[in-house]
């Protein structure tokens with residue numbers, strides 16, 4: 001079915017937009033039609049490889065700080081670390097710096113409020129997507145609105161300060177790059193307003209840290225279960241970087257790490273579903289989908305379908321992605337961790353870079369095994385996360 005869901009006749013469901021409005025405003029995830037084209041056109045260049053390269057040192061810096069903290073914790077006697085909590089905090093720091101170049105202290109205020117908002121909105125899935133659900137949970141709606149206003153106020157201050165600063169475009173973070181693109185497109189009447197920039201910042205901040213942090217966290221769980229893959233990756237890292245520090249130009253050489261990332265995104269897809277709404281009657285094979293129909297593509301179910309992947313569908317086998325972008329899936333639309341078509345995730349190259357940098361640094365300093373206190377309970381709270389955290393036994397190499 002998902003192969004028919006490609007064309008322009010598809011938009012985003014209204015209920016999806018209502019549920020997520022407090023988090024994404026009118027950011028790229030939410031807009032449609034010509035508005036979407038305008039936003040995507042201004043934002044895409046910010047994610048070019050040349051621009052991403054400038055962000056790699058920020059990633060190394062934040063990750064090294066986290067790993068130094070782990071070393072200190074272990075030295076003082078604790079062996080168990082909740083890697084999901086740690087990595088989410090570090091990914092929050094990284095996205096704050098790569099998005100707005102601000103200190104983590106400022107970024108943390110936005111980060112904590114966004115997190116509180118996510119929990120307020122999505123802790124119970126009962127009313128997600130249900131028409132008039134806002135009226136059914138007035139307390140939740142008010143709380144989300146209040147948090148939304150506070151987040152907007154902080155971001156508005158950041159965007160205004162940057163707009164009025166002499167060096168508004170000089171900083172190579174996403175906001176600086178958007179302001180630069182905005183200058184160019186402004187002549188063509190395509191620039192983003194201050195309000196739209198705030199919503200895009202919110203979108204990057206939210207869309208950009210938790211998904212990547214979850215990809216890394218689930219990876220450490222699977223590597224703890226499969227220590228032979230820790231060794232394969234360490235060997236590959238040594239071969240690619242020698243004794244030197246990881247550098248942006250070498251990341252493409254980390255092939256096995258790329259297979260591992262794909263296999264993790266298949267088994268534990270941080271974005272568990274993708275949404276579309278028919279904008280007209282649409283023929284898909286012998287089926288007519290009436291105008292207005294909402295479609296929730298269940299990515300997790302599709303990634304675990306034995307008819308698509310074979311009997312070993314639930315096994316961790318990164319080698320299935322060796323020489324095959326689709327991991328041997330029998331349908332080219334069966335592997336959708338980043339969505340599909342023109343609306344495919346704009347941040348996937350940023351994620352790939354962050355994933356490889358963080359994992360390289362982590363694996364060269366520590367090994368991992370499962371803690372007896374870990375209980376396996378993946379749950380969908382907007383994203384697919386370990387509901388009881390992810391405590392692992394961490395040992396310095």
Ligand code: HEM
Nearest residue numbers: 028029207208211212215271338339340343345346347351
């Ligand atoms: C493992 C990490 C990530 C995963 C699994 C992920 C997943 C997704 C998915 C499934 C979509 C919807 C695509 C569709 O509707 O077809 C999406 C869209 C989007 N993502 Fe990501 N994402 C990740 C990282 C990021 C990062 C790092 C950023 C930005 C800094 C980002 C920003 C966005 C934006 C702005 C959109 C909307 C694109 C559009 O509608 O044009 N994502 N992502």
